[in-house]
Amino acid sequence: MPHTRIEVPYTRYLDPEGRPLGPLPDWVEDGERVVGLYRAMLRTRLFDQKVIALQRTGRIGTYASSLGQEAVGTAIGSLLRAEDVLLPYYRDTACQLLRGVSMAEMLFYWGGDERGSQFRDPRVAEDFPLCVPIATQALHACGVASAFKIRGEHRVALTTCGDGATSKGDFLEALNVAGAWQLPVVFVVNNNQWAISVPRRIQCGAPTLAQKAFGAGFPGEQVDGNDVIAVVERLRHALDQARHGKGPTLLECITYRLCDHTTADDATRYRSAEEVNQAWHEEPVKRLQSYLVGRGLWDEAREQALVAESQAELQAAIAAYESSAPREPASLFEHVYARWPQALAEQREQLAERAARRQGGKDHE
Numbered sequence: 001m002p003h004t005r006i007e008v009p010y011t012r013y014l015d016p017e018g019r020p021l022g023p024l025p026d027w028v029e030d031g032e033r034v035v036g037l038y039r040a041m042l043r044t045r046l047f048d049q050k051v052i053a054l055q056r057t058g059r060i061g062t063y064a065s066s067l068g069q070e071a072v073g074t075a076i077g078s079l080l081r082a083e084d085v086l087l088p089y090y091r092d093t094a095c096q097l098l099r100g101v102s103m104a105e106m107l108f109y110w111g112g113d114e115r116g117s118q119f120r121d122p123r124v125a126e127d128f129p130l131c132v133p134i135a136t137q138a139l140h141a142c143g144v145a146s147a148f149k150i151r152g153e154h155r156v157a158l159t160t161c162g163d164g165a166t167s168k169g170d171f172l173e174a175l176n177v178a179g180a181w182q183l184p185v186v187f188v189v190n191n192n193q194w195a196i197s198v199p200r201r202i203q204c205g206a207p208t209l210a211q212k213a214f215g216a217g218f219p220g221e222q223v224d225g226n227d228v229i230a231v232v233e234r235l236r237h238a239l240d241q242a243r244h245g246k247g248p249t250l251l252e253c254i255t256y257r258l259c260d261h262t263t264a265d266d267a268t269r270y271r272s273a274e275e276v277n278q279a280w281h282e283e284p285v286k287r288l289q290s291y292l293v294g295r296g297l298w299d300e301a302r303e304q305a306l307v308a309e310s311q312a313e314l315q316a317a318i319a320a321y322e323s324s325a326p327r328e329p330a331s332l333f334e335h336v337y338a339r340w341p342q343a344l345a346e347q348r349e350q351l352a353e354r355a356a357r358r359q360g361g362k363d364h365e
C-alpha cells in the first residue's frame with residue numbers, strides 16, 4: 001500500500017520574551033517596518049478595550065474581542081494589496097483597521113448598523129463584510145478566487161476562520177475546490193484553542209489543523225501566531241504562491257483567546273485561570289514590544305504618544321457613531337434578497353403599517 005508521510009512545518013522567530021531564536025528574515029532589518037506592525041497591534045488592543053467598555057455601558061451590541069490575537073490580523077493587513085480581497089471573520093479587527101476600514105465603521109457594525117459594512121475607503125471597496133456564520137466565508141473566498149483565475153488577474157482572495165470552523169463542511173468543501181482548481185486563495189486559521197467552550201483537543205482528531213490541506217492537495221503549515229514576524233514571513237510566501245499561479249496554502253496560526261468568546265460569554269465557567277495566566281506569557285503585543293525595546297526602536301515616550309494618538313482617534317470615531325441618527329427600521333430588509341420572497345415582502349409591509357399606526361398615535365397625543 002502506498003503511504004505518504006506528511007510533515008507539517010512550524011515557524012517561530014521570537015521567543016515569548018522577544019528574543020530572536022536564530023537569524024531573522026531580511027525585511028526585519030527595516031526597523032520602521034517592524035515598528036509599524038507594533039503600532040497596528042497596540043492600536044487594535046486599545047480599540048478592543050474601548051469597545052468592550054462601550055458594550056458594558058449599553059452603548060454597543062455584542063462584541064467579539066481579538067485580545068491576544070492581534071498579530072494574525074496585523075500580519076494579514078500589512079501584506080494584502082489593495083487589489084486583493086479579504087473575506088474576514090469576526091476576530092479580524094486588526095486586519096480590517098489596517099486595510100482601511102475606519103474605527104467608526106467598525107463601531108457601526110458592532111452597533112448593529114449596516115453602514116458598518118459599507119466601507120468608504122476605496123482600498124477596501126471589494127472586501128467582504130466580516131462573517132459571523134461559521135466557515136461560510138471559505139466558500140465565498142473560493143468563488144472570488146475563481147473569478148480572479150478566470151479573468152487571469154494576479155489577485156488573491158484571503159479568508160480567515162477559527163479552529164472550530166475547520167470542522168465545518170463548508171470549510172472542507174472550500175479546501176477541496178481550492179485544491180482541485182488550484183485557486184489563488186489563502187486560508188488563515190486562527191487556532192486560538194477554543195471554539196466557545198469546546199477545546200481544540202476534542203475539536204478534531206488530527207494533531208494539526210494545517211494538515212487538512214494535504215487531503216485537498218496543497219500545502220498546510222503551522223506558525224506561532226503570537227510572533228508577528230513569523231506570521232508575516234510565512235504569509236508573504238503563501239500570498240506570493242497564490243499570486244503567481246502556484247495555488248492555495250493553509251496557514252494555521254497558533255494563538256490563544258485571552259478574552260471571553262464574546263461579551264455575551266463567561267469563559268471562567270469552562271476553563272481554568274491557570275491556563276489563561278500561562279497563555280498571557282506568550283502574548284503577541286508584549287513580545288514584539290520587548291524585541292523593539294531591545295533594539296532601541298521603542299520606549300515609554302513613544303508608547304505614551306501612540307496611546308494618546310489612538311485615544312483621540314477613538315473618541316472621534318465614537319462621536320461619529322453616537323451622533324448619527326438611527327436608520328429607518330425598514331432598512332433591516334435591505335441587501336437581503338435581489339428578488340423578494342413573498343413572506344419577506346409581507347413582513348416589510350407589516351412593519352410599514354405598524355410604523356404608520358405608531359406615527360398616527362403620536363399625532364393624536
Ligand SMILES: Cc1ncc(C[n+]2csc(CCOP(=O)(O)OP(=O)(O)O)c2C)c(N)n1
Nearest residue numbers: 091132133134162163164165192194195196
Ligand atoms: C453556522 C454557525 N453555527 C454556529 C454558530 C455559533 N458560533 C459562533 S462562534 C462559534 C465558535 C467558533 O469557534 P472558532 O471557529 O474556533 O472561532 P473563535 O470564535 O474561537 O475565534 C460558534 C459555534 C455560528 N455563528 N454559525
Ligand SMILES: [Mg+2]
Nearest residue numbers: 162163194195
Ligand atoms: Mg477558536
